[in-house]
Amino acid sequence: MDRKKLQTLLSVTEHRSFSAASRALGTVQSNVSAHISKLEAELGVTLIDRATNEPTAEGRAVVERARRIESEFTSLDSDLAFMRDVVSGSVRLGVIGTTARWLVPPMLRRLWDEYPDVHVEILDAPTTSLVLGLSTGTVDLGVINLPLEEPELAVEPLFAEDRVLIAPSDHPLFDREVVSLEELAEYELLLEAKGTAFRDVLDKAASEFGVELRARAEFDGMRLLASLAFAGFGAGVVPASAISAGVAGPEWKAVSITGMPPRSVGLVRRRKGLPSAAERVVARMIREVTRLEGPDISGVRPADEPPGSHANQSDRSGGVGLH
16 A cells, blocks of 8 residues: 555545546546555455445545545655755645634735745635544644534634624614623524534523523524624624624624623644644744734634743644644
8 A cells, every 4th residue: 555546545535536536646547547446455345436436435434544644744744844944835724714804814924924835725614614624634723613522633722702793773682782691582593503612602601591592594604694694684693703894884783792601712633643844833823813913803812822832932842732
């Protein structure tokens, strides 16, 4: 078994076609078929269903491992480049949409200025999708909603932010400055779906006041929820950073919620394996932007400096986290 065969398997799985995989790899289809057949012979199982070009159950298991192996090869290349004082490599970064809006632009500017050879592939997705990607190895770093109960993932808090109600101009709560959870329970709301970290905290807080929040519509993704609230489709509970630049206009208003705990957002990676040099510098840029830009965003409070992290600390440091 060698790296090229595993790369071929990953390409066939990604493109769902032997011919498309051959084009992506810059080779002929017969070579792709030969690599897959040899890998299947070595493992003694069928990896790709030739009728559908989809991986079999055994194929999916091998693909998951192959992704992690390929990630380690990429990290190895990055670390060797770092030892030559040139940080390079690719990092797959997943960021929840409301945070990506203010964090990603300054992070990329700082990264391009200091480490032009580091390539970042950014995925804007909800926490549920990013956690799956982190677990399977398709995402290297994630900026996601907390809390997170995944023992295989290491979590570093980045910031906390207020949760507010976006009330359209025709909503009964539009004229309020502050509203309680008991009052919120009287109305149908735009809410994140049950089972998401953001919604779980809302429901727990409401239950402590003896009420239950009612959903007019539910979403697995805050960006769409916030957009619909701003557009007047209903009142919705959103994090403070979801509010667009500037003050509320005549169409909507942000209303504070008493008794509502803040949202916590963290930087997450897999515990197994050492982060590459490229991952470490991207993580550092995320921390720096959070510390410098976060206080300028209404309702956002950067977390305390994580243990063992210092402004002048070398990017060579290891540990479970990304310091």
